[in-house]
Amino acid sequence: MIIAKNIHKYYDSLHVLKGVDLHIQQGEIVSIVGASGAGKTTLLQILGTLDNPAKSNDTSLHINSENILTMKDKALSKFRNTHLGFIFQFHQLLPEFTALENVCIPAYIAGKEKKETEVEAKRLLEYLGLSERINHKPNELSGGEQQRVAVARALINKPAVIFADEPSEI
Ligand SMILES: Nc1ncnc2c1ncn2[C@@H]1O[C@H](COP(=O)(O)OP(=O)(O)OP(=O)(O)O)[C@@H](O)[C@H]1O
Numbered sequence: 646m647i648i649a650k651n652i653h654k655y656y657d658s659l660h661v662l663k664g665v666d667l668h669i670q671q672g673e674i675v676s677i678v679g680a681s682g683a684g685k686t687t688l689l690q691i692l693g694t695l696d697n698p699a700k701s702n703d704t705s706l707h708i709n710s711e712n713i714l715t716m717k718d719k720a721l722s723k724f725r726n727t728h729l730g731f732i733f734q735f736h737q738l739l740p741e742f743t744a745l746e747n748v749c750i751p752a753y754i755a756g757k758e759k760k761e762t763e764v765e766a767k768r769l770l771e772y773l774g775l776s777e778r779i780n781h782k783p784n785e786l787s788g789g790e791q792q793r794v795a796v797a798r799a800l801i802n803k804p805a806v807i808f809a810d811e812p813s814e815i
Pocket residue numbers: 656659661679680681682683684685686687688734
Protein backbone atom coordinates (compact mmCIF):
# COMPACT_ATOMS: atom_id res chain seq x y z
CA MET A 646 0.00 0.00 0.00
CA ILE A 647 3.06 2.29 0.19
CA ILE A 648 5.36 1.87 -2.79
CA ALA A 649 8.29 4.28 -3.04
CA LYS A 650 10.86 4.09 -5.81
CA ASN A 651 14.23 5.79 -6.09
CA ILE A 652 13.65 8.55 -3.51
CA HIS A 653 16.45 11.12 -3.37
CA LYS A 654 16.75 14.21 -1.18
CA TYR A 655 19.41 16.90 -1.12
CA TYR A 656 19.85 19.77 1.31
CA ASP A 657 22.17 21.92 -0.84
CA SER A 658 25.24 19.73 -1.30
CA LEU A 659 24.18 17.23 1.40
CA HIS A 660 22.78 14.13 -0.32
CA VAL A 661 20.61 12.71 2.51
CA LEU A 662 18.47 10.10 0.73
CA LYS A 663 20.25 8.17 -2.02
CA GLY A 664 17.66 6.21 -3.95
CA VAL A 665 15.38 4.72 -1.30
CA ASP A 666 13.05 1.93 -2.51
CA LEU A 667 10.31 0.78 -0.16
CA HIS A 668 7.30 -1.51 -0.40
CA ILE A 669 5.02 -1.64 2.65
CA GLN A 670 1.92 -3.84 2.65
CA GLN A 671 -1.38 -3.22 4.40
CA GLY A 672 -1.18 -4.24 8.07
CA GLU A 673 2.62 -4.18 8.17
CA ILE A 674 4.42 -2.42 11.00
CA VAL A 675 7.80 -1.19 9.78
CA SER A 676 10.55 0.45 11.85
CA ILE A 677 13.21 2.60 10.24
CA VAL A 678 16.40 2.54 12.27
CA GLY A 679 19.49 4.67 11.76
CA ALA A 680 21.99 7.00 13.43
CA SER A 681 20.98 10.54 14.33
CA GLY A 682 21.15 12.60 11.17
CA ALA A 683 20.87 9.54 8.88
CA GLY A 684 17.67 10.85 7.27
CA LYS A 685 14.81 9.08 9.07
CA THR A 686 12.71 12.20 9.61
CA THR A 687 13.46 13.38 6.07
CA LEU A 688 12.22 10.05 4.66
CA LEU A 689 9.07 10.05 6.83
CA GLN A 690 8.25 13.61 5.75
CA ILE A 691 8.48 12.55 2.10
CA LEU A 692 6.50 9.31 2.56
CA GLY A 693 3.96 11.31 4.56
CA THR A 694 3.53 13.79 1.66
CA LEU A 695 4.78 16.72 3.76
CA ASP A 696 7.92 17.21 1.67
CA ASN A 697 8.95 16.40 -1.90
CA PRO A 698 11.81 14.21 -3.09
CA ALA A 699 14.31 15.53 -5.62
CA LYS A 700 12.80 15.55 -9.12
CA SER A 701 13.77 12.63 -11.28
CA ASN A 702 12.01 10.61 -13.98
CA ASP A 703 12.22 7.26 -12.23
CA THR A 704 11.14 8.52 -8.77
CA SER A 705 7.61 7.59 -7.70
CA LEU A 706 5.47 7.34 -4.57
CA HIS A 707 2.13 5.54 -4.37
CA ILE A 708 -0.02 5.29 -1.24
CA ASN A 709 -3.19 3.22 -1.49
CA SER A 710 -2.76 3.29 -5.29
CA GLU A 711 -2.76 7.12 -5.36
CA ASN A 712 0.09 8.62 -7.36
CA ILE A 713 1.23 11.14 -4.72
CA LEU A 714 3.83 13.06 -6.72
CA THR A 715 1.30 14.10 -9.39
CA MET A 716 -1.44 15.22 -7.00
CA LYS A 717 -2.39 18.92 -6.75
CA ASP A 718 -2.01 20.70 -3.39
CA LYS A 719 -5.70 20.75 -2.49
CA ALA A 720 -6.30 17.08 -3.30
CA LEU A 721 -3.12 16.18 -1.46
CA SER A 722 -4.19 18.07 1.69
CA LYS A 723 -7.51 16.23 1.66
CA PHE A 724 -5.81 12.87 1.11
CA ARG A 725 -3.40 13.59 3.98
CA ASN A 726 -6.22 14.60 6.32
CA THR A 727 -8.36 11.52 5.67
CA HIS A 728 -5.79 8.75 5.02
CA LEU A 729 -2.63 9.62 6.95
CA GLY A 730 -1.94 10.12 10.65
CA PHE A 731 1.22 11.74 12.00
CA ILE A 732 2.98 11.58 15.31
CA PHE A 733 5.89 13.99 14.97
CA GLN A 734 9.27 13.81 16.70
CA PHE A 735 8.35 17.08 18.42
CA HIS A 736 4.67 16.75 19.17
CA GLN A 737 3.47 19.85 17.31
CA LEU A 738 0.32 20.31 19.35
CA LEU A 739 -1.39 23.67 18.95
CA PRO A 740 -0.59 25.64 22.14
CA GLU A 741 -3.83 27.65 22.27
CA PHE A 742 -6.05 24.57 22.31
CA THR A 743 -6.78 21.97 24.98
CA ALA A 744 -5.84 18.30 24.65
CA LEU A 745 -9.40 17.48 23.62
CA GLU A 746 -9.51 20.26 21.01
CA ASN A 747 -6.13 19.24 19.59
CA VAL A 748 -7.43 15.71 19.07
CA CYS A 749 -10.70 16.93 17.49
CA ILE A 750 -9.17 19.36 14.96
CA PRO A 751 -8.31 16.83 12.18
CA ALA A 752 -11.88 15.49 12.39
CA TYR A 753 -13.36 19.01 12.13
CA ILE A 754 -11.13 19.65 9.09
CA ALA A 755 -12.56 16.45 7.58
CA GLY A 756 -16.07 17.89 8.13
CA LYS A 757 -17.12 15.54 10.90
CA GLU A 758 -19.83 16.44 13.36
CA LYS A 759 -18.81 18.03 16.70
CA LYS A 760 -20.64 15.81 19.13
CA GLU A 761 -19.61 12.47 17.65
CA THR A 762 -16.03 13.75 17.24
CA GLU A 763 -15.82 14.70 20.91
CA VAL A 764 -17.13 11.30 21.99
CA GLU A 765 -14.46 9.55 19.89
CA ALA A 766 -11.71 11.96 21.04
CA LYS A 767 -12.62 11.37 24.69
CA ARG A 768 -12.63 7.61 24.11
CA LEU A 769 -9.12 7.77 22.62
CA LEU A 770 -7.78 10.05 25.36
CA GLU A 771 -9.26 7.80 28.01
CA TYR A 772 -7.73 4.72 26.34
CA LEU A 773 -4.35 6.47 26.45
CA GLY A 774 -4.72 7.25 30.17
CA LEU A 775 -5.49 10.96 29.81
CA SER A 776 -9.10 11.21 30.99
CA GLU A 777 -8.03 13.61 33.79
CA ARG A 778 -6.13 15.84 31.37
CA ILE A 779 -8.53 16.51 28.50
CA ASN A 780 -9.05 20.20 29.30
CA HIS A 781 -5.37 21.02 29.78
CA LYS A 782 -3.34 22.92 27.23
CA PRO A 783 -0.05 21.46 25.94
CA ASN A 784 2.16 23.61 28.23
CA GLU A 785 0.29 22.16 31.22
CA LEU A 786 1.10 18.59 30.16
CA SER A 787 4.26 16.50 30.60
CA GLY A 788 6.27 15.47 27.55
CA GLY A 789 4.85 11.93 27.60
CA GLU A 790 1.31 13.25 28.05
CA GLN A 791 1.78 15.55 25.05
CA GLN A 792 2.99 12.56 23.03
CA ARG A 793 -0.11 10.59 23.97
CA VAL A 794 -2.35 13.51 22.92
CA ALA A 795 -0.46 13.48 19.59
CA VAL A 796 -1.15 9.73 19.29
CA ALA A 797 -4.89 10.30 19.86
CA ARG A 798 -4.84 13.12 17.29
CA ALA A 799 -3.16 10.81 14.76
CA LEU A 800 -5.90 8.18 15.28
CA ILE A 801 -9.03 10.34 15.27
CA ASN A 802 -9.73 10.05 11.51
CA LYS A 803 -8.98 6.30 11.49
CA PRO A 804 -6.20 6.73 8.92
CA ALA A 805 -4.95 3.93 6.67
CA VAL A 806 -1.33 4.79 7.52
CA ILE A 807 0.26 6.18 10.67
CA PHE A 808 3.69 7.78 10.46
CA ALA A 809 5.34 7.93 13.86
CA ASP A 810 8.70 9.70 14.25
CA GLU A 811 10.28 8.41 17.45
CA PRO A 812 7.18 8.34 19.68
CA SER A 813 9.35 6.26 21.99
CA GLU A 814 8.70 7.67 25.47
CA ILE A 815 5.21 6.21 25.48
N1 LIG B 1 15.86 21.72 6.46
C1 LIG B 1 17.11 21.25 6.42
N2 LIG B 1 18.11 21.95 5.83
C2 LIG B 1 19.36 21.47 5.79
N3 LIG B 1 19.75 20.28 6.30
C3 LIG B 1 18.80 19.54 6.89
C4 LIG B 1 17.43 19.98 7.00
N4 LIG B 1 16.73 19.03 7.65
C5 LIG B 1 17.59 18.06 7.95
N5 LIG B 1 18.84 18.34 7.51
C6 LIG B 1 20.03 17.50 7.61
O1 LIG B 1 19.74 16.27 6.95
C7 LIG B 1 20.24 15.16 7.67
C8 LIG B 1 19.09 14.20 7.99
O2 LIG B 1 18.22 14.82 8.95
P1 LIG B 1 16.99 14.06 9.60
O3 LIG B 1 16.26 15.02 10.44
O4 LIG B 1 16.24 13.36 8.50
O5 LIG B 1 17.75 12.94 10.48
P2 LIG B 1 17.17 11.83 11.48
O6 LIG B 1 17.68 10.51 10.96
O7 LIG B 1 15.71 12.01 11.63
O8 LIG B 1 17.94 12.20 12.83
P3 LIG B 1 17.45 12.11 14.38
O9 LIG B 1 17.59 10.66 14.76
O10 LIG B 1 18.46 12.98 15.08
O11 LIG B 1 16.04 12.64 14.46
C9 LIG B 1 20.95 15.72 8.89
O12 LIG B 1 22.32 15.79 8.59
C10 LIG B 1 20.36 17.12 9.05
O13 LIG B 1 21.28 18.00 9.62
